[in-house]
Amino acid sequence: MTGSGPILTAEGLGHDFGRRMAFTAVDLALWPGEVLGIVGESGAGKTTLLRGLSAQLTPCRGRVLYGDRQGRQIDLYAQSEAERRLLLRTDWGIVHQNAADGLRMNVSAGGNVGERLMAVGERHYGQIRARAADWLARVDLDVGRLDELPSSFSGGMQQRLQIARTLVTAPRLVFMDEPTGGLDVSVQARLLDLLRRLVGQYGLAAVVVTHDLHVVRLLAHRLMVMKGGLVVESGLTDQVLDDPQHPYTQLLVSSVL
Amino acid sequence: MTGADYNFAYLDEQTKRMIRRAILKAVAIPGYQVPFAAREMPLPYGWGTGGIQVTAAVIGPDDVLKVIDQGADDTTNAVSIRRFFRRMAGVATTEHTAEATIIQTRHRIPETPLAAGQILVYQVPIPEPLRWLEPRDTETRRMHALRDYGAMQVNLYEDIARHGAIAKSYDYPVLVNGHYIMSPSPIPKFDNPKMDRSPALQLFGAGRERRIYAVPPHTPVRSLDFDDYPFTVQRWDECCALCGATDSFLDEMIMDDRGSRLFICSDSDYCRGRQGAGEAAE
Ligand SMILES: Nc1ncnc2c1ncn2[C@@H]1O[C@H](COP(=O)(O)OP(=O)(O)O)[C@@H](O)[C@H]1O
Numbered sequence A: 001m002t003g004s005g006p007i008l009t010a011e012g013l014g015h016d017f018g019r020r021m022a023f024t025a026v027d028l029a030l031w032p033g034e035v036l037g038i039v040g041e042s043g044a045g046k047t048t049l050l051r052g053l054s055a056q057l058t059p060c061r062g063r064v065l066y067g068d069r070q071g072r073q074i075d076l077y078a079q080s081e082a083e084r085r086l087l088l089r090t091d092w093g094i095v096h097q098n099a100a101d102g103l104r105m106n107v108s109a110g111g112n113v114g115e116r117l118m119a120v121g122e123r124h125y126g127q128i129r130a131r132a133a134d135w136l137a138r139v140d141l142d143v144g145r146l147d148e149l150p151s152s153f154s155g156g157m158q159q160r161l162q163i164a165r166t167l168v169t170a171p172r173l174v175f176m177d178e179p180t181g182g183l184d185v186s187v188q189a190r191l192l193d194l195l196r197r198l199v200g201q202y203g204l205a206a207v208v209v210t211h212d213l214h215v216v217r218l219l220a221h222r223l224m225v226m227k228g229g230l231v232v233e234s235g236l237t238d239q240v241l242d243d244p245q246h247p248y249t250q251l252l253v254s255s256v257l
Numbered sequence B: 001m002t003g004a005d006y007n008f009a010y011l012d013e014q015t016k017r018m019i020r021r022a023i024l025k026a027v028a029i030p031g032y033q034v035p036f037a038a039r040e041m042p043l044p045y046g047w048g049t050g051g052i053q054v055t056a057a058v059i060g061p062d063d064v065l066k067v068i069d070q071g072a073d074d075t076t077n078a079v080s081i082r083r084f085f086r087r088m089a090g091v092a093t094t095e096h097t098a099e100a101t102i103i104q105t106r107h108r109i110p111e112t113p114l115a116a117g118q119i120l121v122y123q124v125p126i127p128e129p130l131r132w133l134e135p136r137d138t139e140t141r142r143m144h145a146l147r148d149y150g151a152m153q154v155n156l157y158e159d160i161a162r163h164g165a166i167a168k169s170y171d172y173p174v175l176v177n178g179h180y181i182m183s184p185s186p187i188p189k190f191d192n193p194k195m196d197r198s199p200a201l202q203l204f205g206a207g208r209e210r211r212i213y214a215v216p217p218h219t220p221v222r223s224l225d226f227d228d229y230p231f232t233v234q235r236w237d238e239c240c241a242l243c244g245a246t247d248s249f250l251d252e253m254i255m256d257d258r259g260s261r262l263f264i265c266s267d268s269d270y271c272r273g274r275q276g277a278g279e280a281a282e
């Protein structure tokens, strides 16, 4: 059963750090299975917006609605913290830019992937382990390394492990902040391939924040361009990238080409 | 009330009321750690100041007190706590589990099953079972409130992945009344099943960390485990060399410098009771 409305809606969303505006007047609607890219240069407010959308930071203005599996529209910040945390453990997933923020570095790869299963009540060691192994394979990690610590993994492998850890409970909505940031170009390409495959395979809805237009070109159906905390242009990815309207977007596109 | 020089059971009445309030709250929310304003006690931390304050707050002139440390009534720690209460409260003391109305303990639960009306007071060094995972108190409290316990299970998962079994054998975490995860204090996991639905009231006092928590009578207490790696307790091939018990927690004693060893009951009252019964039967 999927609901009839958007899976995520933001209305007049904004946040300030003290007197400094991080982003403001953001409206968006994300539909089930859709990937939204948010691009813009460093300091544009992308990360803060993503945190505001994903229950990691309570925005100063506006509201966020989540369309749940029963088709209800839930006002995220009107929920109790317990309810929000439950969403984060079940329906949602967050992939951090820095794999160390999303992984337990002193826990084996299997334990990292298994944690979310255990958090929602799985209590069969053999099954948890089997599903963790299965997910290592799905993100192209060597299943033989199930009992190794993430610190023995390369940056790209850590990021794939973080993705496995996030997707193991079959979330419907995933938030990613610069998922390929800080990786070598060849490693980036492989990770992007993987993300594209997984998003398609599981019909995930996702919000992907990046300053890298290659990432959104490959992953995002739709695009929002941010500058100085404001959305200056939005539309279908190909449309925005091939025929940018706003001078800032034109600059952004030309600087990669 | 008693004379002007000291108050019954050492603590002043206001402090006792404060501790009793904390205990009542702890009893009302089984397994929940209640902060309290711990008093300085005439013993160093690590000597059971938390347990002593709890005992002092609940003890009355008609109570009979037993104090054990590692299962024995005659260790320095147990002797000094017992003497302290004899002096400060004038209460009767005993070494017999069945005779005691209050038992203060470190490291063991007596082998003799506890009865309704008895109170078991545990001395607790580290009350927070999530501490190894999260140093911030604000965060552990939130994790408890939201029952965000996945990481606790991860700890057990890691044990099995590394050692093929859950290695933890002391202070083995339990789920109280289906809600709070609780540290049972450093008792052997052998004793964990005794906490489950016990007819006695179980009170836990942590002096340095200023926490009191409780398991009221008949409360379910479940040791964490996996369906396919169920919780088990320690077992010995030997029986007690003194009383022949096969059902008690045994301490290993090295007898001489050739390394010969003996196993004897850690609970000395239980062991003596069985020896006495054996002699009587002969
Ligand atoms: N925790 C914070 N406290 C104060 N200012 C912040 C904080 N996080 C971000 N900012 C500021 O908010 C603005 C937007 O930052 P951010 O959302 O990180 O942008 P981006 O991800 O697009 O680089 C920047 O000016 C940044 O300095």
Ligand SMILES: [Mg+2]
Pocket: A046, A047, A048
């Ligand atoms: Mg950022």
